[in-house]
Amino acid sequence: MKVHQLELRINNEKRMVVVRSADTLLAVLRRNLGLTGAKPGCLNGDCGACTINVDRLPMKSCLMLAIECEGKEITTIEGMHNTPMQQAFVEHFAFQCGYCTSGFIMNAHSLIHNRPNADNQMMKEWLDSNICRCTGYEEIERAVKDVLRKNSQIQ
Amino acid sequence: MRTVGSSVVRKEAWQKVTGTAKYTDDYAFAGLLHAKMVVSTMAHAIITSIDTTEAEKIPGVRAVLLGGSYPLVGEAIRDRPPIAVGKVRYHGEPVALVVADSPVLAKKAANSIQVLYEPLPVVNSATQAFEAGATLVHEKLGEYKRDNEIHPPIPGTNIASHVKIRKGDMEKGWQECDSVVEASVSLSISDHAAMETRCSIAEIGPDGKIKITTSSQAPFMVKRLISQYFGEDMGKIVVETPLVGGAFGGKAAVQLEILVYLASKAVGGRPVKLRNEREEDILTSPCHIGLDATVKLGSDRHGKIKAANIRFLWDGGAYSDKAVDLTRAGAADCTGPYAIDNVWCDSYCMYTNHPYASPFRGFSHSELSFAIERTMDLLAEKVGMDPLTFRKINAIMPGNTTPTRVLLNNSNVGNLPKCIERVHELIQWDEGEMIALDERFVRAKGISCSWKTSTIDPDAPSGVILTFNPDGTINLMSGVIEIGTGTKTVLAQLLAERLNMDVNNIYVKMDVDTQTTPEHWKTVASRGTFMAGKAVLQAAEDVIRQLKAIASCVLRAPIEDLDVADSRVFFRDDPGNGVHFKEIAYGYQYPNGNSIGGQIIGHGHYILRGLTHMNPETGEGRPGPEWTVTAHGIEVLFDRRDCTYKVLKAITVVDIGKVLNDKAARGQVMGAMSLGLSFAGRETFVFDSLGRVRNPQLRTYRPLHYSEAPEYMVEFVETPQIDAPYGARGVGEHGLLGIPAALANALSTAAGVSLQKLPLVPEMIWKAKEHVRP
Numbered sequence: 066m067k068v069h070q071l072e073l074r075i076n077n078e079k080r081m082v083v084v085r086s087a088d089t090l091l092a093v094l095r096r097n098l099g100l101t102g103a104k105p106g107c108l109n110g111d112c113g114a115c116t117i118n119v120d121r122l123p124m125k126s127c128l129m130l131a132i133e134c135e136g137k138e139i140t141t142i143e144g145m146h147n148t149p150m151q152q153a154f155v156e157h158f159a160f161q162c163g164y165c166t167s168g169f170i171m172n173a174h175s176l177i178h179n180r181p182n183a184d185n186q187m188m189k190e191w192l193d194s195n196i197c198r199c200t201g202y203e204e205i206e207r208a209v210k211d212v213l214r215k216n217s218q219i220q
Numbered sequence: 221m222r223t224v225g226s227s228v229v230r231k232e233a234w235q236k237v238t239g240t241a242k243y244t245d246d247y248a249f250a251g252l253l254h255a256k257m258v259v260s261t262m263a264h265a266i267i268t269s270i271d272t273t274e275a276e277k278i279p280g281v282r283a284v285l286l287g288g289s290y291p292l293v294g295e296a297i298r299d300r301p302p303i304a305v306g307k308v309r310y311h312g313e314p315v316a317l318v319v320a321d322s323p324v325l326a327k328k329a330a331n332s333i334q335v336l337y338e339p340l341p342v343v344n345s346a347t348q349a350f351e352a353g354a355t356l357v358h359e360k361l362g363e364y365k366r367d368n369e370i371h372p373p374i375p376g377t378n379i380a381s382h383v384k385i386r387k388g389d390m391e392k393g394w395q396e397c398d399s400v401v402e403a404s405v406s407l408s409i410s411d412h413a414a415m416e417t418r419c420s421i422a423e424i425g426p427d428g429k430i431k432i433t434t435s436s437q438a439p440f441m442v443k444r445l446i447s448q449y450f451g452e453d454m455g456k457i458v459v460e461t462p463l464v465g466g467a468f469g470g471k472a473a474v475q476l477e478i479l480v481y482l483a484s485k486a487v488g489g490r491p492v493k494l495r496n497e498r499e500e501d502i503l504t505s506p507c508h509i510g511l512d513a514t515v516k517l518g519s520d521r522h523g524k525i526k527a528a529n530i531r532f533l534w535d536g537g538a539y540s541d542k543a544v545d546l547t548r549a550g551a552a553d554c555t556g557p558y559a560i561d562n563v564w565c566d567s568y569c570m571y572t573n574h575p576y577a578s579p580f581r582g583f584s585h586s587e588l589s590f591a592i593e594r595t596m597d598l599l600a601e602k603v604g605m606d607p608l609t610f611r612k613i614n615a616i617m618p619g620n621t622t623p624t625r626v627l628l629n630n631s632n633v634g635n636l637p638k639c640i641e642r643v644h645e646l647i648q649w650d651e652g653e654m655i656a657l658d659e660r661f662v663r664a665k666g667i668s669c670s671w672k673t674s675t676i677d678p679d680a681p682s683g684v685i686l687t688f689n690p691d692g693t694i695n696l697m698s699g700v701i702e703i704g705t706g707t708k709t710v711l712a713q714l715l716a717e718r719l720n721m722d723v724n725n726i727y728v729k730m731d732v733d734t735q736t737t738p739e740h741w742k743t744v745a746s747r748g749t750f751m752a753g754k755a756v757l758q759a760a761e762d763v764i765r766q767l768k769a770i771a772s773c774v775l776r777a778p779i780e781d782l783d784v785a786d787s788r789v790f791f792r793d794d795p796g797n798g799v800h801f802k803e804i805a806y807g808y809q810y811p812n813g814n815s816i817g818g819q820i821i822g823h824g825h826y827i828l829r830g831l832t833h834m835n836p837e838t839g840e841g842r843p844g845p846e847w848t849v850t851a852h853g854i855e856v857l858f859d860r861r862d863c864t865y866k867v868l869k870a871i872t873v874v875d876i877g878k879v880l881n882d883k884a885a886r887g888q889v890m891g892a893m894s895l896g897l898s899f900a901g902r903e904t905f906v907f908d909s910l911g912r913v914r915n916p917q918l919r920t921y922r923p924l925h926y927s928e929a930p931e932y933m934v935e936f937v938e939t940p941q942i943d944a945p946y947g948a949r950g951v952g953e954h955g956l957l958g959i960p961a962a963l964a965n966a967l968s969t970a971a972g973v974s975l976q977k978l979p980l981v982p983e984m985i986w987k988a989k990e991h992v993r994p
C-alpha cells in the first residue's frame with residue numbers, strides 16, 4: 066500500500082500526516098488529526114456535512130483527496146473562534162441536532178466572505194449544497210441574513 | 221414567569237457551533253477494530269452459499285461472522301436473526317459481518333465475500349401480503365417467542381399482528397348516514413435520513429462487563445434487550461450515548477448494537493466499531509413504515525359523522541420489531557381528531573420483503589391522518605359542505621370519547637376548534653380554496669387536522685438526579701437523549717423556574733450512560749418534557765426540602781418561615797436575611813470548624829399514571845396520557861401544464877398547553893413540518909419488481925433543501941394539561957402530523973382529482989389526472 070508524507074496547512078498550523086493515496090481529506094481530518102467537526106453524512110458529496118474551507122472556498126472534504134491539499138490553506142470548524150456566523154447560529158437557534166452545523170457554518174462563513182452582497186438567489190445557490198434534516202431552514206436563513214446585514218452596516 | 225417561556229439558549233449550543241460536540245463516530249482510540257456488513261442484494265432469496273475464504277486470507281482481518289448460532293431477536297416478536305440464516309427477507313439484510321484492523325481493510329474483506337442466492341417470489345406491498353395465498357415471508361410464524369401483551373401473529377399468513385377497534389353500534393351508525401364515501405390511500409416505505417448515520421461501538425471486559433457506545437434514542441432499551449436476548453447480566457451492561465445527530469424515531473430500534481456486541485465477542489472482547497455508510501443506513505437499518513388504507517366514512521345531512529370503518533395494512537417489512545406497536549398506535553387514534561360514536565377498525569401489521577420499520581416521527585399518526593383527511597375532504601364535498609366547517613363541527617371535544625373509549629376532559633385534550641379557527645384566518649380561507657392566476661397556474665389551499673397521544677409502555681419510567689457543586693450551582697442528570705430537540709435545556713428551565721434561580725447556574729449532563737444516569741425509558745413519543753419534566757419538579761421539591769432543613773439549623777428558624785430564590789434560602793418576611801446555596805450545598809461549617817449536612821443530592825421520578833393495555837377484542841383501554849391536537853394549512857402554486865408545484869405557505873397551529881422555550885418550540889414544529897413536506901412531496905423507496913431499493917443515496921433519495929423551503933407560519937394555542945409541568949403538552953412530533961394530508965388536499969384541489977398516494981410527485985399527479993393506470 067502506497068503512503069505519502071504530507072505537510073498540510075490547517076487552521077493556521079502546519080501538520081504532518083502520513084496518508085494513503087486514496088484517503089479523502091475528510092478521513093485524514095477525522096482519523097489522523099482528530100478534527101472531528103467535519104462530519105461524514107454520505108461520503109458522496111450529497112449532504113455537505115463535511116464542508117470545510119479550502120483557500121477560503123467551501124469544499125466537501127469527502128470529495129477531496131488529502132494528497133490534493135498540499136500547499137492549500139485549509140480551515141475547519143475548529144479554526145473558527147467566536148465568529149459572527151457562529152454567534153448568529155446560536156442566537157437564531159439555527160441548529161438542532163448539530164450534525165450538519167459545522168458544514169453549514171463553514172459554507173455560510175465562506176459565503177459572507179466571498180459574496181458580501183449576496184441576495185436571496187445567491188444564498189439559495191450556496192446553501193443548497195448542504196442538507197439540514199432538523200430545522201425548517203428558516204432559522205439558518207435568519208442567521209446568515211443577520212450576519213450579511215450587520216456586515217453591510219459596518220461597510 | 222421568569223425562565224419558562226423565554227428562548228433560553230441551548231445548553232450545548234457552543235459545542236455544536238464549534239465542532240466540539242461529540243457524536244458516536246467521533247470517538248476513536250488505538251486498538252479499536254472496525255466492522256463491516258455484507259448485505260443482501262436480493263429481497264427474498266435462499267442463501268445457497270457464502271464463501272469467506274478470500275476475506276479470511278486478508279492480513280488484518282480478525283473475524284468473519286455468519287448467521288446461524290445466534291438467538292432470534294425482535295421487540296414484539298422474536299422473528300429476526302441478527303445475521304441472516306438460510307434465507308434473506310429484504311434487500312440490505314446483513315448476511316455476514318467482518319471485523320478488521322481498519323475500516324479500509326474491513327470493507328475490502330467484506331467486498332471479497334461471495335454470496336450466492338436462489339431467488340424466491342417477492343412480497344412487494346402490504347396489500348399483496350394480505351392477499352389469500354400470498355407468498356409467506358415467515359414460514360414458522362407460530363413458533364416465534366413473543367411479548368404476551370401484543371395481539372398475536374397469525375400462522376400461515378403474513379399477519380404479524382391484528383389490532384381491532386370495536387366502538388358503538390355500526391349498524392345503527394350506517395343507518396343514520398345520508399352520505400357515505402370510501403377511499404383507498406397508500407404510501408410507500410421511506411427513510412428517516414438523519415444526518416448522522418447510525419454507529420455503535422462495543423467492548424467486553426475480562427470481568428464480562430459489556431460497554432456499548434451508540435447513537436440511539438433508547439440506550440436503556442439496548443441494555444434490557446442485550447440482556448434478554450443473550451442472557452447477559454443487566455448490571456454488567458453499560459450503554460453510553462453521546463449527542464445524537466438526528467433520529468426521528470429511526471434510532472429507537474436496536475440493531476447495530478446487537479451486531480457490534482456479537483463482533484466484539486468474536487474477537488475476545490476487543491473494542492469494535494460499526495458505522496453505517498449512508499446506503500446501509502437507508503437499506504439495512506430500519507426505515508419509515510408504509511401503509512395501504514381503506515377508509516369509509518358516513519355523515520348525516522347536517523354533516524355530522526356517524527360511522528367510520530377503517531382498514532390499515534401497515535407495511536412493516538421483513539421483521540416486525542416496532543411495527544407491531546406502530547400498528548397498535550394507528551388503531552388507537554384511527555379516526556383522527558373527530559367525535560365519532562361508531563367506529564370499526566382493523567389494523568394489520570403485515571410482513572413484506574421490504575426493509576423493516578422502526579418508529580418515524582408521529583408514530584403512525586401522519587400516515588393515518590393522510591388516509592382520514594383525504595376521506596374527510598371527499599365526504600365534505602359529497603355533503604356539500606366547506607371542508608373547514610365540516611372539520612369544525614366534527615372536531616373532538618371534552619366530553620367525547622376516543623376510539624378506545626377514553627373519555628376526554630378539559631385537560632387531556634387540546635382545543636381543536638380554536639386551532640381550526642386560527643388556520644382559517646392565517647391561510648385566508650375565505651378568499652377561496654383555489655384561485656386561477658392564468659391558464660397555466662393556480663394557487664390552491666388545503667387544510668387538515670390531526671391529533672396524537674403517546675402509546676408508550678404503561679410502566680415507562682423517567683428519573684432525574686440533581687447534585688450540587690460547592691459554589692451552589694446544580695448539575696442536572698436525566699436519561700433523556702439530546703437528539704436535537706433541546707429537551708435537556710427545557711429541563712434546566714423547569715428547574716430554574718421552580719427554584720426561582722438563574723438558569724445559567726444549572727449545568728446539564730448531555731451524555732447518558734445507563735450506569736450513572738437515571739433511566740428515561742426512550743427519548744421518543746414527545747414524552748421527554750412531560751415525563752422527565754415531572755421528575756425534575758419532584759427532584760426540585762426534594763432539594764428544596766434538604767436546603768431548607770439545613771438552612772433552618774443555620775438560621776435557627778422553623779422551615780415554614782423559609783423561602784428559596786436566586787440560589788439562596790432566606791426568611792420569607794426578611795428576604796435580605798438568609799444563606800447562599802454555596803454555604804450549605806456541601807454542608808455547613810460553623811466558625812469553630814464543626815460541620816453539619818453534606819453534599820445535597822436530590823432525585824425525582826415519574827411513571828405514567830393509569831395507562832392500560834387495549835382489550836384484544838374491542839380495543840378498549842387507555843393507551844396514552846393526553847391528546848395534543850393540531851390544525852394545518854398549505855398553499856401551493858400549481859402548474860396545470862406539467863403538474864409541477866411549489867409550496868408557498870405551510871401553516872401549523874398546535875395546542876401546546878404551554879410554551880416553555882419559544883424559539884425551541886417553534887424550531888421543533890417548523891422542523892417537523894419540513895420533514896412532513898419532504899416525505900409527502902418526494903420521499904419514497906423506489907422498489908423494483910424484485911423488491912430491491914433503487915435509490916439508497918441522498919442524491920436519489922433527496923430530502924428537502926434550503927431553496928425548497930416554503931414560508932412557515934407556526935402558532936400556538938395554550939390549553940394547559942393540568943398534570944403536566946406548567947401545563948405543557950408534547951410537541952416534538954406534532955408539526956408533522958397533518959402536513960402530508962394538507963399537501964395532498966391542496967394538490968387535489970389544484971389538480972381537480974383526488975390524490976390518494978404519497979409521495980406527491982408531479983408524475984403521480986399527472987397519472988391521476990389523466991387516469992393512467994400505475
